Amino acid sequence: MTAVTDRTDDCWDDRWDDGFIARSRRVGGIDDEDEGGEGGAGDYALVRAVSGAGSDGGKTPSPPLSSEGQALRTRLEALRQLVGLSRTRLDGKTLAEAGRVLDEAAARRGLSPQHTVVAIAGATGSGKSTLFNSLAGVQISETGLRRPTTAAPIACSWSDGAAGLLDRLEIPGRLRRRPRETSGTGALRGMVLVDLPDLDSAVGAHRDHVDRVLALVDAVVWVVDPEKYADAVLHERYLRPLAGHAEVTFVVLNQVDRLPGESADLVLDDLRRLLDDDGIALGEFDEPGATVLGLSALTGEGVGELRDLLAQFTQERGAATRRISADVDRAALRLRPLYVADGHPGPEIGEAARAEFEDRLAEAVGAYAAGLAAERAWRRNAGKACGTPWLRLWRWYENRRAPRTLAALAVTGGRGPAAPEAPVEEGATARQRVEQAVRAVADAAAGGLPDAWAQAVRETAVRGAAQLPEVLDEIAVTLGSAVAVPRAKPPRPKWWPAAVLTQAAMTLLQIFGGLWLVGQIVGVLEPRLMPPVLLMAAGIVGGPLVEWACSIAARGPARRYGQEAERRLRQAAAGCGRARVLEPVAAELLRYREVREQYATVSAGGTKLSTTRE
Numbered sequence: 001m002t003a004v005t006d007r008t009d010d011c012w013d014d015r016w017d018d019g020f021i022a023r024s025r026r027v028g029g030i031d032d033e034d035e036g037g038e039g040g041a042g043d044y045a046l047v048r049a050v051s052g053a054g055s056d057g058g059k060t061p062s063p064p065l066s067s068e069g070q071a072l073r074t075r076l077e078a079l080r081q082l083v084g085l086s087r088t089r090l091d092g093k094t095l096a097e098a099g100r101v102l103d104e105a106a107a108r109r110g111l112s113p114q115h116t117v118v119a120i121a122g123a124t125g126s127g128k129s130t131l132f133n134s135l136a137g138v139q140i141s142e143t144g145l146r147r148p149t150t151a152a153p154i155a156c157s158w159s160d161g162a163a164g165l166l167d168r169l170e171i172p173g174r175l176r177r178r179p180r181e182t183s184g185t186g187a188l189r190g191m192v193l194v195d196l197p198d199l200d201s202a203v204g205a206h207r208d209h210v211d212r213v214l215a216l217v218d219a220v221v222w223v224v225d226p227e228k229y230a231d232a233v234l235h236e237r238y239l240r241p242l243a244g245h246a247e248v249t250f251v252v253l254n255q256v257d258r259l260p261g262e263s264a265d266l267v268l269d270d271l272r273r274l275l276d277d278d279g280i281a282l283g284e285f286d287e288p289g290a291t292v293l294g295l296s297a298l299t300g301e302g303v304g305e306l307r308d309l310l311a312q313f314t315q316e317r318g319a320a321t322r323r324i325s326a327d328v329d330r331a332a333l334r335l336r337p338l339y340v341a342d343g344h345p346g347p348e349i350g351e352a353a354r355a356e357f358e359d360r361l362a363e364a365v366g367a368y369a370a371g372l373a374a375e376r377a378w379r380r381n382a383g384k385a386c387g388t389p390w391l392r393l394w395r396w397y398e399n400r401r402a403p404r405t406l407a408a409l410a411v412t413g414g415r416g417p418a419a420p421e422a423p424v425e426e427g428a429t430a431r432q433r434v435e436q437a438v439r440a441v442a443d444a445a446a447g448g449l450p451d452a453w454a455q456a457v458r459e460t461a462v463r464g465a466a467q468l469p470e471v472l473d474e475i476a477v478t479l480g481s482a483v484a485v486p487r488a489k490p491p492r493p494k495w496w497p498a499a500v501l502t503q504a505a506m507t508l509l510q511i512f513g514g515l516w517l518v519g520q521i522v523g524v525l526e527p528r529l530m531p532p533v534l535l536m537a538a539g540i541v542g543g544p545l546v547e548w549a550c551s552i553a554a555r556g557p558a559r560r561y562g563q564e565a566e567r568r569l570r571q572a573a574a575g576c577g578r579a580r581v582l583e584p585v586a587a588e589l590l591r592y593r594e595v596r597e598q599y600a601t602v603s604a605g606g607t608k609l610s611t612t613r614e
Contacts, residue, residue: 071325075328075601075604076102078601089452090452098331101331105327115190123234130254135310150196155192200233222239224253225253226267229267243280251292254296255297362574374564379555430469430472438462438468442461460585461584475573513536517536
């Protein structure tokens with residue numbers, strides 16, 4: 001067993017170490033060393049992002065986190081852990097969306113939580129600038145027949161303290177306005193309204209403004225008109241990709257004054273149908289979702305209702321949290337194929353795969369053949385000990401002849417029957433068996449995993465098995481030869497001395513009977529032929545019988561001895577296989593299990609916060 005332990009220790013000396021499985025100590029906060037270390041600024045910004053620190057540098061105490069805010073904080077931390085664990089397994093482009101969500105979350109929640117940024121977006125001629133002016137109560141955004149009319153985002157803030165938010169939107173000071181003071185202005189305190197250029201503008205810079213600002217605001221008011229409410233650009237490029245942001249979405253049908261009778265209701269119903277086809281949940285029957293209503297910015301019909309809805313929405317102070325939660329939902333949905341494999345029972349190496357792998361390694365080192373050799377050696381020793389002396393003398397004579405014969409062949413230059421040589425392909429065959437075993441266990445472990453993680457598991461197995469064939473060859477040479485040709489005599493059963501004494505007695509009977517008979521022949525003893533003949537016959541017959549009985553009795557101990565030798569060699573090969581292949585693969589599966597747990601945390605809030613229809 002010492003040889004087995006030594007060989008297994010040699011395998012452990014080269015065991016694989018990922019170096020990244022250590023669990024992070026940061027859960028929901030940051031360590032002191034992280035604040036000042038490399039990457040600490042980003043982590044600190046993330047903590048500010050999920051804690052809702054204000055833009056005043058934290059002088060004003062931020063309000064306590066709501067249940068949604070606490071859930072978002074947990075999900076953002078899990079997303080950060082997910083990106084960190086996956087960085088060495090997935091390319092940067094794949095994780096870019098998740099990184100952008102973390103950056104934007106830190107940027108937004110690091111600013112004023114008392115303000116809600118609402119963008120007004122729409123196609124050319126939808127009347128969004130007119131609605132913007134109507135809500136502000138003053139002519140701010142230019143309106144007219146010339147297209148495009150709005151060339152850059154224009155902001156209107158109902159309270160102070162929104163400078164940081166507007167700087168983030170890159171809206172210059174000359175395009176920042178204040179509304180007209182009225183009795184209803186106080187209800188909208190905290191709202192920042194942004195009028196965007198046309199989303200279908202012929203000028204590319206205008207569309208870039210729209211895309212950039214829409215990715216940063218807390219909520220969006222989509223303005224459509226009776227003629228272009230089904231426009232493909234609006235639905236395919238904007239509404240459908242943002243279907244998960246339904247809770248921070250308002251869709252208003254403008255210019256209802258142009259629709260006679262019940263036409264406005266019919267158009268609104270058709271608009272709701274299109275939104276439902278886009279996957280946007282509608283806020284009906286007190287369920288969370290997008291708000292849909294009709295109005296006329298020109299006549300003022302329905303504008304008051306929209307103003308009340310925006311006032312209530314702003315006072316809830318939850319738009320930023322819901323927007324970031326929807327961004328996390330969308331990022332989690334895009335990352336799902338990378339972390340979730342449908343139908344996979346669990347990332348682990350099954351017992352059947354482990355057993356098959358160990359059997360293949362045992363076959364590669366010749367454990368079964370070594371066991372048979374050990375069994376034959378035990379039975380040979382039993383035959384030497386319990387056999388008749390005449391048979392042992394004959395075997396001794398044969399062993400004496402064999403070396404002389406070989407020496408004579410060597411002296412004569414090898415003329416005569418050539419000794420058989422080991423097959424040239426034997427080493428290659430053993431290596432192929434090891435490679436097949438590694439591929440089989442890697443495929444079994446990677447079965448059902450996402451492609452990136454399945455590839456990582458296979459690469460880990462191949463990398464760990466780089467020197468495995470050589471180590472197994474060394475085990476087969478050292479331990480295998482020691483088992484097949486043991487230096488020390490195998491252990492003997494308790495009945496062995498009795499069998500040896502019995503065989504010795506049979507030999508003495510033969511000798512005594514022979515001497516008695518010789519004495520009678522030479523005349524020294526009284527002639528009595530029958531007794532010495534019977535004694536000699538008893539010894540001659542009893543000796544082979546004792547040898548035969550011992551051979552029968554030795555089968556069980558010899559078989560057990562061979563099985564023990566096979567088990568030791570099998571354990572040595574399996575130990576190297578575990579240290580070099582199975583444990584690194586298990587560590588890779590542990591990493592996948594960790595990232596999957598983090599992904600489950602990231603996507604857990606989607607069932608409660610996301611309003612996208614299945």
